[in-house]
Amino acid sequence: MRRVAAGISLTIVIAFLAVTALLVHPFGHPPAQMDDYIIKNTQRETGANNAVAAVVFDYRGLDTLGEATILFTAVAGVVMLFRKREGETTR
Amino acid sequence: MSKIVRSTSEFLIPFIFIFGLYMIMHGHLTPGGGFQGGAVFASGMALLLVAFGSHKLEKKSKAHVLSMLESTGALAFIGLAFGGIAVGFFYNFLVGSSIFGHIPPSGPNRGDMWTGGTIPLMNMAVGLKVIAGLSLIVLVMALASDKTGSQK
Amino acid sequence: MSSLLIHSPILIIAIPLLAAFLTPFISRVSDRARDALVIATLVFVEFLVIILAVDIYRDGPHIYALGASSPLLAMPEHYMVPVRIVLQVDAMSIFMGMISATVSLAAAIYSVSFMRNETGKDKFYTLLLLLTVGMMGLEFTGDMFNLFIFLEILSISGAALAAFRTNFADALEGGFKYMCISAVAALMILFAVGIFYAQYNLLNIAALGQAIQYTMLDKIALTLLMMAFFMKLAGVPLHMWAPDTYSVAPAGITPMIYVASQACMYALFRVCFSLYGVTLNTLTIGWIVIVIGVLSMFVGVTMAVRQSDIKRLMAYHAVSQSGYMLLGVGVGLAVLGNPQALAAYGKQAMEGGIFHIINNAMYKGLLFLTAEALFYSLGTRDLNKMGGIAANMRYTSIFFMIGALAISGIPPFNGFASKLLIYESVYQFNPMLSVIAMMISIITLASFVKVFQSAFTGPILPHFRVVKEVPGPMLGGMGILTAIIIFFSLFPGLIVDQLIHPAVEALISRGAYINAIMGGMQ
Amino acid sequence: MTQGIFNIPFLAVAALIGIGLYIIVFDRNLIKLVIGITVLQAGVNLFLVSLGYRQHGGVPIYTNACHSNMVLPVPQALTLTSIVIGVAITAFMLSMIMIIYRHTGHIDAKKSRKLKG
Amino acid sequence: MMETPSGFWGPVPWIISTVVAVVIACLIRTLGEKEHKSGVQGQEFLMGNPRLPEEKSHIRAHNIYWGFFQGLRRYYEHATNMHTGIINDYIIWFLSLLAIMLMIVFVVEVI
Incomplete structure (x- = not known):
């Protein structure tokens, strides 16, 4: 029962994803108003030849800060999980 | 691990480390950057761990030192972001100055190391952070799994 | 002062982040310094939020473009599209920000003494600050991808904190479930962001709102976003992680995770009202x-x-109370395309729903804290083993009683005020819904009577004779929330007029939200 | 819809997401669940990065560039961000599973459910 | 004072009227019997049963609302079976709701 429901809903979701894939702009011809600005102005505004690095560290810097924070959070979480505790019992 | 793995990795690891550092340093000029270079470097650490065992690695690099290094990288990153607060957070305040401040000619060029403003510095900070963070994750997980193995 | 005001949207996010990165260093110096740093940071954040709120309620929304030559310049000169990340703080965002900051502060104060005997406290405080950062960022950001990033920060730190008591197997289970559903939900959001990017080559919410056309792709994206946020805010039938996670998280963290799920509810409202607005089929x-x-x-x-587990009971109540907010705001959304109905009762329904958010954050937080105080003193969460502890824990039982009366909607407490708004306005939309809401309120009261009867009253059980009241800082954390509840209860009109009404207006007026960013080009 | 035939990368995205969801839904092994989430992440990352491809475009880097036509830089940055997030989540979930195993001795989702009802 | 769609709500008038009601109740109470002695009601009185120890006389949580649960037994069986606690099932719920919503949105567009 549960497996049947899961199978049917999975099929529907995948069908809609395929519809999405067909409706998205043709591969290789994206709209590019924002990116054209970045490609044109990256050297003038940030001084970096690498437009990706300019996006990562300048235009979308807060994303990168957040990403670094996520890594920091995950490390803190992993270290926290494996910390030593008094009264630790296995099983 | 066997002797073959150990001697091969002894040979390979300096190259991996240097390649990782190269990617971090040249992040604003060539493909790559702090995250990618840091991941390459950390994969070298993982190779060390596989070849020589987690306890041996832990003697060389203590967990809390790595934790400090990671925090240092994060602090340097957010500090650079705070550096431009006179204008705005994340403002690239070094463009036009003498440190990394050259502005390249527009269009394709040969690439000048001293360009990019805060971007190369941020690359280094993030690189340090990623190196320390990923190594710490790998080390802590290896140590923990080692411990459970010995208890059985 | 004015430059502090201009920079405060980012400072509210960046200062706790800086403190979180500093904590590993400080905790090597001394534990006391670290606790002081955490509390001071959260107090400073609260201060910044309040001065920003005063300004926003007086002068309208703030924007902050990161890395631009001026933070107020949302778009580059001579260009019609925002390229950089823009933080956009309007009355609704800052309203949620005040809730998050207050609950975080109360949780941190409470944790100072609750966590005294735990190891790994430096990681605990780091993660607590990061959870605050995640909530604040989620509420302040004006960028779809950035929203995803902050959602992930919130999820990972929340899951790590829920699994903090690693010596219990069920703590790990609760944390793992939270992480799992968060990861799936966040990936669905990322996919929706990809769909937006593919169509419009934009990531800014306001710019997307201007460009959106409600095509088939937009509908799929809306469905993905809505379901992901329902998963994160624990709406039935996607609520099942909520009791598992809330019941195992340490004290202080449970209210924070709950407020984090309300931040996800805010994100849902933001997507429905500001991103899609009237373009979508509002009735459906x-x-x-x-x-x-x-x-x-x-x-x-x-x-x-x-x-019979007291924290599980309260977690289910948290799910149930979220329903009131969804009901109130959902009625507002259903009549969004109909200005007459919106003016007649839609706005008031939304006011009720949003007033319920802040009320609920306060008294639900208080109830979670009292439940954990019982666990701290008695060592059990099982209601069947409790009895007659009101005499020994006087203040806790008073706090519990205030929280229980408020959540059940007993006058004169604030829960009654927001529920009254919801009942009366929803009655005009559909009487049946209003009747159901009242029935639910009665069952809520019944279940709290059960808790009060079995845990606090009756003859004191012999092995609880030596039980003492919880230490001062824990009472302090509960006291802050109680004081706020009483304040809200006494002046509901003031709160609704000054705080809630501007927030609802900010949520409804999609044009104002878009113009704050795109205004230059009209 | 005539362009549909060129959208094979996007169809691959749908397939990857479907496989990921299938693993998450039908596999009771917790580690395989994490593998499913990783596959899902791979699908979404592929979607993001293939959004930015421009026909006959080169890398968006001016150092010694010979192309005048460049692919979009923003999707690459987003994908980079999302990959790092994926690594963080995977590491964190795997270490959680390690501790669950240490406590209960198995990694079966069906058996490790103390919390229910 | 808070405006509601059909009137207003203010806690202060409510509290004042409650206080007035309590005062009236107390006044009525003072009119009662003066020689009444308290204390008799609490003791066991002609019951015949031995007095229970204190911890036994406390009604535990699972006994409260027993009749309510008995009346709604079938609903509760379904509801507890729904909450299996298996993480895969949570994702199944998510997927099925997602599928239903996609269908609803699609159907609404067609009509």
Whole structure:
């Protein structure tokens, strides 16, 4: 029962994803108003030849800060999980 | 691990480390950057761990030192972001100055190391952070799994 | 002062982040310095939020473009599209920000003494600050991808904190479930962001709102976003992680995770009202929100009566109370395309729903804290083993009683005020929904009577004779929330007029939200 | 819809997401669940990065560039961000599973459910 | 004072009227019997049963609302079976709701 429901809903979701894939702009011809600005102005505004690095560290810097924070959070979480505790019992 | 793995990795690891550092340093000029270079470097650490065992690695690099290094990288990153607060957070305040401040000619060029403003510095900070963070994750997980193995 | 005001949207996010990165260093110096740093940071954040709120309620929304040559310049000169990340703080965002900051502060104060005997406290405080950062960023950002990033920060730190007591196997289980559903939900959001990017080559919410056309792709994206946020805010039938996670998280963290799920509710409202707004089929989407809200109320409360674990019981109540908010705002969403109905009762329904958010954050937080105080003193969460501890824990029982009366909507407490708004305005939309909401309120009262009767009253059990009141800082954390509840209870009109009404206006007026960013080009 | 035939990368995205969801839904092994989430992440990352491809475009880097036509830089940055997030989540979930195993001795989702009802 | 769609709500008038009601109740109470002695009601009185120890006389949580649960037994069986606690099932719920919503949105567009 549960497996049947899961199978049917999975099929529907995948069908809609395929519809999405067909409706998205043709591969290789994206709209590019924002990116054209970045490609044109990256050297003038940030001084970096690498437009990706300019996006990562300048235009979308807060994303990168957040990403670094996520890594920091995950490390803190992993270290926290494996910390030593008094009264630790296995099983 | 066997002797073959150990001697091969002894040979390979300096190259991996240097390649990782190269990617971090040249992040604003060539493909790559702090995250990618840091991941390459950390994969070298993982190779060390596989070849020589987690306890041996832990003697060389203590967990809390790595934790400090990671925090240092994060602090340097957010500090650079705070550096431009006179204008705005994340403002690239070094463009036009003498440190990394050259502005390249527009269009394709040969690439000048001293360009990019805060971007190369941020690359280094993030690189340090990623190196320390990923190594710490790998080390802590290896140590923990080692411990459970010995208890059985 | 004015430059502090201009920079305060980012400072509210960046200062706790800086403190979180500093904590590993400080905690090597001394534990006391670290506790002081954490509390001071959160107090400073609270201060910044309040001065920003005063300014926003007086002068309208703030924007902050990161890395631009001026933070107020949302778009580059001579260009029509925002390229950089823009933080956009309007009355609704800052309203949620005040809730998050207050609850974080109370949780941190409470944790100072609750966590005294734990190891790994430096990681605990780091993660607590990061959870605050995640909530604040989620509420302040004006960029779809950035929203995803902050959602992930919130999820990972929340899961790590929920699994903090690693010596219990069920703590790990609760944390793992939270992480799992968060990861799936966040990936769905990322996919939706990809769909937006593919169509419009934009990531800014306001710019997307201007460009959006509600094509088939936009509908799929809306469905993905809505379901992901319903998963994160624990709407029935996607609520099942909520009791598992809330019940195992340490004290202080449970209210924070709950407020984090309300931040996800804010994100849902932001997507529905500001991103899509009138372009979507408001009646259908509104009814979806309403149906999920009513289901949440009903299933949450009926499951809650059944529980014998006190924290699980309260977690189910949290699910049930979220239903009220969804009901109120869902009615507003359903009549969004109909200005007459919106003016007649839609706005008031939304006011009720949003007033319920802040009320609920306060008294639900208080109830979670009292439940954990019982666990701290008695060593058990099982209601069947409790009895007659009111005499020994006087203040806790008073706090519990205030929280329980407020959540059940007993006058004169603030829960009654927001529920009254919801009942009366929803009655004009559909009387049946209003009647159901009242019924649910009665069952809520019944379940809290059960808790009060079995835990606090009756003859004191012999092995609890030596039980003492919890230490001062824990009472302090509960006291802050109680004081706020009493304040809200005494002046509901003031709160609704000054705080809630501007927030609702900010949520409804999509044009103002878009113009704050795109205004230059009209 | 005539362009549909060129959208094979996007169809691959749908397939990857479907496989990921299938693993998450039908596999009771917790580690395989994490593998499913990783596959899902791979699908979404592929979607993001293939959004930015421009026909006959080169890398968006001016150092010694010979192309005048460049692919979009923003999707690459987003994908980079999302990959790092994926690594963080995977590491964190795997270490959680390690501790669950240490406590209960198995990694079966069906058996490790103390919390229910 | 808070405006509601059909009137207003203010806690202060409510509290004042409650206080007035309590005062009236107390006044009525003072009119009662003066020689009444308290204390008799609490003791066991002609019951015949031995007095229970204190911890036994406390009604535990699972006994409260027993009749309510008995009346709604079938609903509760379904509801507890729904909450299996298996993480895969949570994702199944998510997927099925997602599928239903996609269908609803699609159907609404067609009509």
